[in-house]
Amino acid sequence: VGVRLAAEGATVAACDLDGAAARETVRLLGGPGSHEGAPRGAHAAFQADVSEAGAVSRLVDQVQACFSRPPSVVVSCAGITRDEFLLHMSEDDWDKVIAVNLKGIFLVTQAAAQALVSSGCPGSIINISSIVGKVGNVGQTNYAASKAGVVGLTQTAARELGRHGIRCNSVLPGFIKTPMTQKVPQKVTGMIPLGHMGDPEDVADVVAFLASEDSGYITGASVEVTGGLFM
Numbered sequence: 001v002g003v004r005l006a007a008e009g010a011t012v013a014a015c016d017l018d019g020a021a022a023r024e025t026v027r028l029l030g031g032p033g034s035h036e037g038a039p040r041g042a043h044a045a046f047q048a049d050v051s052e053a054g055a056v057s058r059l060v061d062q063v064q065a066c067f068s069r070p071p072s073v074v075v076s077c078a079g080i081t082r083d084e085f086l087l088h089m090s091e092d093d094w095d096k097v098i099a100v101n102l103k104g105i106f107l108v109t110q111a112a113a114q115a116l117v118s119s120g121c122p123g124s125i126i127n128i129s130s131i132v133g134k135v136g137n138v139g140q141t142n143y144a145a146s147k148a149g150v151v152g153l154t155q156t157a158a159r160e161l162g163r164h165g166i167r168c169n170s171v172l173p174g175f176i177k178t179p180m181t182q183k184v185p186q187k188v189t190g191m192i193p194l195g196h197m198g199d200p201e202d203v204a205d206v207v208a209f210l211a212s213e214d215s216g217y218i219t220g221a222s223v224e225v226t227g228g229l230f231m
């Protein structure tokens with residue numbers, strides 16, 4: 001997503017719980033700024049735990065200090081799984097997934113919206129849900145609930161923030177080739193109408209569209225990027 005948005009001319013603030021991962025993203029973008037507080041206009045890397053309110057507040061403050069404005073496009077990708085059958089799922093596995101995947105998106109969406117509204121800037125907020133939030137999945141009561149919650153949160157934010165020129169949309173990827181999907185039974189591929197798994201670039205293409213003025217009249221939408229899986 002960062003590479004695609006940079007290719008569209010965006011200056012990217014990449015943030016991750018793993019600061020090294022964020023700095024690697026900035027290096028991928030060819031940005032000189034592989035450290036916080038990069039020269040104005042350069043891409044910059046930040047570290048934060050999105051499930052922690054103080055960390056998110058500090059992140060938005062750091063981004064505004066670095067770029068002299070709130071972020072005009074915010075893409076929340078952070079997500080984890082702690083898969084287990086319902087009969088055996090621990091409370092901790094439930095709490096951890098909800099904290100990152102749902103509360104994290106609440107905190108980032110809220111902090112970004114507060115900064116945009118107080119500065120009178122329009123914006124586009126894009127939250128990464130999952131097709132699992134629409135149809136459920138074996139072993140994922142926690143994850144499915146978190147991802148379904150992302151859609152409801154984003155629709156509500158869209159209703160409240162439209163008057164401020166802030167659009168909010170959800171992206172629901174399907175079976176995408178990343179480490180996260182390595183444990184999914186491969187028999188799934190046969191269920192995909194397009195016959196193959198997607199690539200992260202397929203998701204990035206949709207994010208770039210929702211970030212751009214080409215989607216200027218779209219808000220509150222849930223865009224499925226699934227090859228037709230579970231249409």
Ligand SMILES: CCCCCCCCCCCCCC(=O)CC(=O)SCCNC(=O)CCNC(=O)[C@H](O)C(C)(C)COP(=O)(O)OP(=O)(O)OC[C@H]1O[C@@H](n2cnc3c(N)ncnc32)[C@H](O)[C@@H]1OP(=O)(O)O
Nearest residue numbers: 081083084085130132138139174175180181183184185188
């Ligand atoms: C006909 C197949 C239908 C498959 C539909 C699956 C759709 C998945 C699309 C995902 C797209 C988006 C996903 C996403 O947002 C990103 C992710 O979250 S990727 C990770 C998704 N996680 C899973 O799919 C769960 C994978 N399973 C597990 O992690 C383990 O199985 C689990 C921890 C749940 C249990 O482990 P264990 O006790 O060791 O049991 P087994 O692994 O031996 O499995 C027992 C039994 O259950 C079957 N099974 C496991 N997972 C799934 C599944 N997702 N869908 C269907 N069936 C599943 C497994 O095949 C075994 O069946 P047997 O007949 O007993 O062999």
Ligand SMILES: NC(=O)C1=CN([C@@H]2O[C@H](COP(=O)(O)OP(=O)(O)OC[C@H]3O[C@@H](n4cnc5c(N)ncnc54)[C@H](O)[C@@H]3O)[C@@H](O)[C@H]2O)C=CC1
Nearest residue numbers: 016017049050051077078079130173174175176178180181
């Ligand atoms: N891979 C797939 O097939 C699908 C993925 N998704 C969603 O897409 C998003 C990205 O998924 P992937 O790139 O596959 O996963 P990934 O595991 O490669 O990336 C997730 C990133 O989130 C970071 N992160 C984890 N907890 C964090 C926290 N508390 N604070 C800040 N950062 C944190 C991780 O360090 C990691 O860099 C996730 O929200 C996932 O649920 C949705 C559908 C399908």
